Amino acid sequence: MEVREATADDGPTVRSLALRSMEASYSLSPSTIEGAIRQWYGVEEFAEKLEDDEVQLLIAEEDGEPVAFSESVLVDSRGDIHWLHVAAMYRGQGIGHALYEETRQRLEDAGAETIRGLVLADNTEGNRFWEKRGLTKVGEGSVEIDGTAFVENIYVDHEGSEIQPIVVEDRELYVDRSDSDRGSKGAFYTVYSEEDRENKYGYYCGSCESLVTSMDSMGRLECDSCGNQLKPTRWDAAYM
Structure with a gap:
């Protein structure tokens, strides 16, 4: 082959x-x-x-x-x-x-x-x-x-967790560095409200280190601070 x-x-x-x-x-x-x-x-x-x-x-x-x-x-x-x-x-x-x-x-x-x-x-x-x-x-x-x-x-290919605590407006949240998606300017990391990753809170912009908790009017993920946009891949329904 x-x-x-x-x-x-x-x-x-x-x-x-x-x-x-x-x-x-x-x-x-x-x-x-x-x-x-x-x-x-x-x-x-x-x-x-x-x-x-x-x-x-x-x-x-x-x-x-x-x-x-x-x-x-x-x-x-x-x-x-x-x-x-x-x-x-x-x-x-x-x-x-x-x-x-x-x-x-x-x-x-x-x-x-x-x-x-x-x-x-x-x-x-x-x-x-x-x-x-x-x-x-x-x-x-x-x-x-x-x-x-x-x-x-x-x-x-490993079982290690890459959970990183962050504090936003006096609230402790948890960024999962192992769960990320590509953006136009940097990665988006999934953010959870608890360390056990039970409840997703939003996303952490790897470009400007801002918290993103909402989609734009077209249902796309975009950072309001720096304009970083999620690149559509796989099954993204917004692009089907």
């Missing part, structure tokens, strides 16, 4: 691989899957990913034929693997594992100290994949797909 970086000519290949993989792994309607793929990997969206220095798109080939791809991103010192798609007919041959190892190595070479994997809770095969790679489930998130909420499991 050979692994290479995606090029502008790989757009149709990536869309085809994602379609075949998702049809085999997710119990979603064909229209939802097709709409999501257009949004993530449409012509303009695919070009933007290729131009983004923090996004990594890798293509795995067998005898010159693309059979899998991964999409990952470096967020501070953490590597997030958003997608690792293997065409259904090539599963069970170790391609997913080999592509994961290559993706991880390249993330670490770029500065990642930890790895995080994300997968919908009802994707049994996907959850087993992360567990077999030695990652540990540390939490859950809620994502919205075509108006319906789904549970997304979060896996990391």
Whole structure:
């Protein structure tokens, strides 16, 4: 198997691989899957990913034929693997594992100290994949797909907590440095009202160190102090 970086000519290949993989792994309607793929990997969206220095798109080939791809991103010192798609007919041959190892190595070479994997809770095969790679489930998130909420499991390659207490207006809150998303100027970190991370309070802007507790009128996360905006990825319903 050979692994290479995606090029502008790989757009149709990536869309085809994602379609075949998702049809085999997710119990979603064909229209939802097709709409999501257009949004993530449409012509303009695919070009933007290729131009983004923090996004990594890798293509795995067998005898010159693309059979899998991964999409990952470096967020501070953490590597997030958003997608690792293997065409259904090539599963069970170790391609997913080999592509994961290559993706991880390249993330670490770029500065990642930890790895995080994300997968919908009802994707049994996907959850087993992360567990077999030695990652540990540390939490859950809620994502919205075509108006319906789904549970997304979060896996990391260590069990340590990076909770950091902060004081805002005489109230102690807790920033989770291990739970962050990319912004246009810096990362957004999840903030909780208690150390046990039971109740989410808002977000902490890594650009200007301000607390963000509300969305804008379009439902998008933006820091009022510095204009840092959350970059849409994965299942963001506002962009579907």
